[in-house]
Amino acid sequence: MHPATPAPAGTPAQHHGSLPAGGWNRRHLLRTLAGAALAVPAAGLLAACGDDEPATDPNAPVNISFFWWGGESRAKLTEQALKLYTAKNPRVTITPTWQAFTGYYDKLATIAAGGNAPDIFQLDDNGLAEYAGRNVTLDLSKYTGNGKIDVSKHPESLTKYGQLGGKQVAIATGENTPAIVYDKTALTALGLELPQIGWTYEQTITWAAGVSAKKPGYYGMMDPSSDYKALWLWLRSQGKEFYDGPKLAFTEADLTGWFKLWVDARAKGATPPADIVHEAVDGSVTKQLVVTGKAAVSFMWSNQLSEMQKATKADLGMTAYPGDPKGQWARASTYWAGSRTTKSPDVVADIINFLVNDVEAGKVLGVDRGLPNNLDVRKAVSDGLTDQKMKDTVAFENEITPKFGPAPAPPPKGHSGLRNTLRDIAETVTYAKQTPEAAAKQFFTEAAAKLA
Amino acid sequence: MVLATATRPQAASTPPAPPRRRSRRSPGRRQEGLAGYVFLSPWLIGLMAVTAFPVLFSLYLSFTNYDILSSWDMLEWVGTANYEKIFTTDPIFWKSVRVTLTYALIAIPLKLTASLGVALLLNRERRGIGLFRSAFYLPSLLGGSVALALVWVAIFNGEGSFNSFLSLFGIQGEPWINDPDWALGTLMVLSVWQFGGPMVIFLAGLKQVPTELYEAASVDGASRVRQFFHVTLPMLSPVIFFNLVLETIHGFQGFTSAYVISNGSGGPVYSTKIYTLMIYDKGFTDFQMGYASALAWIFLIAIGLITVVFFSTGRFWVHYSDGGDS
Numbered sequence A: 001m002h003p004a005t006p007a008p009a010g011t012p013a014q015h016h017g018s019l020p021a022g023g024w025n026r027r028h029l030l031r032t033l034a035g036a037a038l039a040v041p042a043a044g045l046l047a048a049c050g051d052d053e054p055a056t057d058p059n060a061p062v063n064i065s066f067f068w069w070g071g072e073s074r075a076k077l078t079e080q081a082l083k084l085y086t087a088k089n090p091r092v093t094i095t096p097t098w099q100a101f102t103g104y105y106d107k108l109a110t111i112a113a114g115g116n117a118p119d120i121f122q123l124d125d126n127g128l129a130e131y132a133g134r135n136v137t138l139d140l141s142k143y144t145g146n147g148k149i150d151v152s153k154h155p156e157s158l159t160k161y162g163q164l165g166g167k168q169v170a171i172a173t174g175e176n177t178p179a180i181v182y183d184k185t186a187l188t189a190l191g192l193e194l195p196q197i198g199w200t201y202e203q204t205i206t207w208a209a210g211v212s213a214k215k216p217g218y219y220g221m222m223d224p225s226s227d228y229k230a231l232w233l234w235l236r237s238q239g240k241e242f243y244d245g246p247k248l249a250f251t252e253a254d255l256t257g258w259f260k261l262w263v264d265a266r267a268k269g270a271t272p273p274a275d276i277v278h279e280a281v282d283g284s285v286t287k288q289l290v291v292t293g294k295a296a297v298s299f300m301w302s303n304q305l306s307e308m309q310k311a312t313k314a315d316l317g318m319t320a321y322p323g324d325p326k327g328q329w330a331r332a333s334t335y336w337a338g339s340r341t342t343k344s345p346d347v348v349a350d351i352i353n354f355l356v357n358d359v360e361a362g363k364v365l366g367v368d369r370g371l372p373n374n375l376d377v378r379k380a381v382s383d384g385l386t387d388q389k390m391k392d393t394v395a396f397e398n399e400i401t402p403k404f405g406p407a408p409a410p411p412p413k414g415h416s417g418l419r420n421t422l423r424d425i426a427e428t429v430t431y432a433k434q435t436p437e438a439a440a441k442q443f444f445t446e447a448a449a450k451l452a
Numbered sequence B: 001m002v003l004a005t006a007t008r009p010q011a012a013s014t015p016p017a018p019p020r021r022r023s024r025r026s027p028g029r030r031q032e033g034l035a036g037y038v039f040l041s042p043w044l045i046g047l048m049a050v051t052a053f054p055v056l057f058s059l060y061l062s063f064t065n066y067d068i069l070s071s072w073d074m075l076e077w078v079g080t081a082n083y084e085k086i087f088t089t090d091p092i093f094w095k096s097v098r099v100t101l102t103y104a105l106i107a108i109p110l111k112l113t114a115s116l117g118v119a120l121l122l123n124r125e126r127r128g129i130g131l132f133r134s135a136f137y138l139p140s141l142l143g144g145s146v147a148l149a150l151v152w153v154a155i156f157n158g159e160g161s162f163n164s165f166l167s168l169f170g171i172q173g174e175p176w177i178n179d180p181d182w183a184l185g186t187l188m189v190l191s192v193w194q195f196g197g198p199m200v201i202f203l204a205g206l207k208q209v210p211t212e213l214y215e216a217a218s219v220d221g222a223s224r225v226r227q228f229f230h231v232t233l234p235m236l237s238p239v240i241f242f243n244l245v246l247e248t249i250h251g252f253q254g255f256t257s258a259y260v261i262s263n264g265s266g267g268p269v270y271s272t273k274i275y276t277l278m279i280y281d282k283g284f285t286d287f288q289m290g291y292a293s294a295l296a297w298i299f300l301i302a303i304g305l306i307t308v309v310f311f312s313t314g315r316f317w318v319h320y321s322d323g324g325d326s
Helices: A026-038 A042-047 A072-088 A104-113 A125-133 A141-146 A156-160 A184-189 A201-214 A228-237 A252-267 A274-280 A302-309 A345-357 A359-365 A375-384 A388-403 A415-430 A436-451 B009-013 B027-061 B081-088 B093-122 B129-141 B146-156 B161-167 B183-193 B196-208 B211-219 B224-252 B256-261 B275-285 B289-317
Strands: A062-069 A092-099 A120-123 A178-183 A297-301 A316-320 A335-338
Touching: A062 A072, A062 A345, A072 A092, A072 A345, A072 A359, A092 A345, A104 A125, A104 B275, A120 A125, A120 A345, A125 A335, A125 A415, A178 A184, A178 A228, A178 A302, A201 A252, A228 A252, A228 A415, A252 A415, A252 A436, A274 A415, A297 A302, A302 A316, A302 A388, A316 A388, A335 A345, A345 A359, A359 A375, A375 A388, A415 A436, A415 B275, B027 B289, B081 B289, B093 B129, B093 B183, B093 B196, B093 B224, B093 B275, B129 B196, B146 B161, B146 B183, B146 B256, B183 B256, B196 B224, B211 B224, B224 B289, B256 B275, B275 B289
Parallel strands: A062 A092, A062 A120
Antiparallel strands: A120 A335, A178 A297, A178 A316
C-alpha cells in the first residue's frame, strides 16, 4: 500500500495511451527514458514502441492516432466525421482517443515527451504557443501553400491565428467568441430586461445588483475576475492589450482597477460570495452558476451554449461580454495540429483538410468546435442546423462578427501557466485575503517568472 | 517485521546486548551469495531501469532547463539556478511548504491516533468481530482513489450532504472545500478516515502483546489506563514507529485527493496547494520540468531528513523487548 521509499518526482503516474510510436533511435530512446524518469511507468512506454512503417508506398495502410478533449457528444460527432474520411480512404485507419479537458494537456505533454505525440491533436490558444513554440507541431505551411489544405475560403484572420513565427502551425477548427450566457427563464420571471451587446461593465454590474436584490439567495452574475479572457476583453475595450509579444502589455494599475471593479461589484451585491464563485471557477459547463441556478449570468464561449442548455431546464440566452464589442475578435475555438514526428504528414494534412473543408464532415461536426471556418461549409451547416441553441450560436456570431476589432497575436509561451496564476491571485482578492493592489503586485512578480 | 514476544516489560532498562560479531564468510558462502544475486538479478535490473535510473536522471534534469516538450538538443545545463530560484524568488514555494507541513503535522498524528484507537476497540474477541474489522478496513481499500475524492466533493461542498445533515440540527455549515480556511481540514478528514492500513498493523501488534503482562499488571493493581501506558504502549512502540515512518512518507506524498478536490488548482487561495501539487503544476502546466525536478529533489531530501530524525530519536522511545541492538 505504501511505497517504501519516497519517489522523487512526486507526480502521479500518467495514463499512458496506446498512441502509436516511433521506431527506436537514439533520440527516441533518450526521450523515452526521460519520460520514464519524470513520471511514467515504463511498461506502457515499452509497449508503445511499435514497428517501423513503410512510409513510401502510397497504398500502404496508414494508421493515424487522433486525440482531442471534449464531452460525450463531441466524441460522437468527431468519430462520425472520421468514419466519413476512412470510408473514402480505406487505406487509412484512425485511432481516436479523447478525454475531458481536465488532464488533457498533462497527458498530451507526457506522451509528447515520450516522443509519441499523436499524429493529429486538438489544441487551443493556451496550448498553441506552448507546443508550436517548442516545435512539437508539424509545419503545415507547405500544405496551405500548395492547396492540400485549402484555406482560400477561410476568413484570413482565423488562418493567421494559427500562424506562429511565420509558420502555419495549426488550422483553426472554427470560429468562436467569448459570450455571456444568461438564464432567460429566471430573468423573465423577475420581469427584468435581458443583457445586450454593448452594455458597459458598470451598466451590467448595476443591472446584476438589481437581479440579486429582486431574489434573495440568487445573484446577478458570476464574478469573472479570475477569467483571463474577461480581463483581456476588458483591456481591449479600453484600447489596451494583454500581451505585447512575450510580455504583458498592461500595467499593475490596470490590473488593480480590474480587481477593484469586482470588489465593488460584490459590495453592491451583483456577484455571489467567494465560495460560490469558486465552485464555477474551473469553467466546466455543469458547474456554471447559470446551470446550477445560483446566478443569472455566466462568462463562457459561444459554442458552449448548446452543451449548457442540455444541463439545465431553464431557457438560456446569449450575448457578448460587457464592454465595447470592438474589443472582441474572430478567435479560433480550437485548432487541429499535426505532430512533427508523424510518419505520414501528407495523410495528416489530408485529414485536417477534410475536417475543415468537407461539407459532409462539416454537417456532422456542426458548430461543436465553433462556427466552421470554411464559409461555404458554414453556410451549409447553418442552414441545416436543428438544435435551437446551435442556431442561436450562429445567430450570435453573425450579429457580432461585423463589430469585431483587429485580432491580436496568439498568446505566447507561458500563457497556460499565467492563466492559472491569474485564477489563483484573483481568488485571494475574492476571498478578501489580499487587497487589489497587493494582488496586482503579486501577479506581476509571478508573471515575470512564467513568461521568461 | 519481527514483533517482540519476550516477557519482561521492564526490558527497556536492560543493558543492551553486546553487538554480535560478524563471522567471516567462507568461500562457499560467498558463492551462495553470488547465486543469490544471480537469482535476484531480474528484479535488480528492473529496479535499476525503472527506479534508480529515472531517479538519478531527474537529479540531472533538476540542473537543466528541461521543458518536457522541446527537442532534446535544446536542453541546457543551468547549474543551481533552479534551486536558487526556488529558495529566493518563488512566491508559491513557501506557501506550499507551509500548507504541506500543516497538513502533515495535523493529519498524520490524527490518523495514527485514530487507527490505534480503533485497533484497541477491535482487539477484543467478540462474536462477529471479524465483520467489524473488515468494515473498518473498508475505507482504505478505496485507497487514494479519484472516486473517493469526488465523493468528498459531493459531501463537503456548500450544498453537500454534510451541510444538509448539519441543517437537521439547525446548524448553518461552512462551504468546507470552497472555503480557504476549511478546505485543508476537509482533506485531513479524508486522510484520517482512511485509517485502515495502520489500524491493521496496530491490531497485529496488539495481538503480540503477551497476556501475562496484563495479568501481572492487574495483579499488581494497575488500572486499565495504567496498563495502557505502561504495558501496551511500550510493547507496541516498534509498531508505532513503523507506522509513524510509513504514514509520514505517505502523508507527504498525498496528491490525488488534493488534486481532485481543488480541481487541480490547489485552491481556494492556495489553501490545498500541497507540495506534490506544486511540482505537478510546474512540470505539466508551466512545462518547467527541470524546475519541477529540482522541487522534487528538495522534497525527497526533506522527507529523507525527517525519516532520519525519526530513526535517530527512535532509540529513546522505541522499545525492542528482545533486548536486541536496536
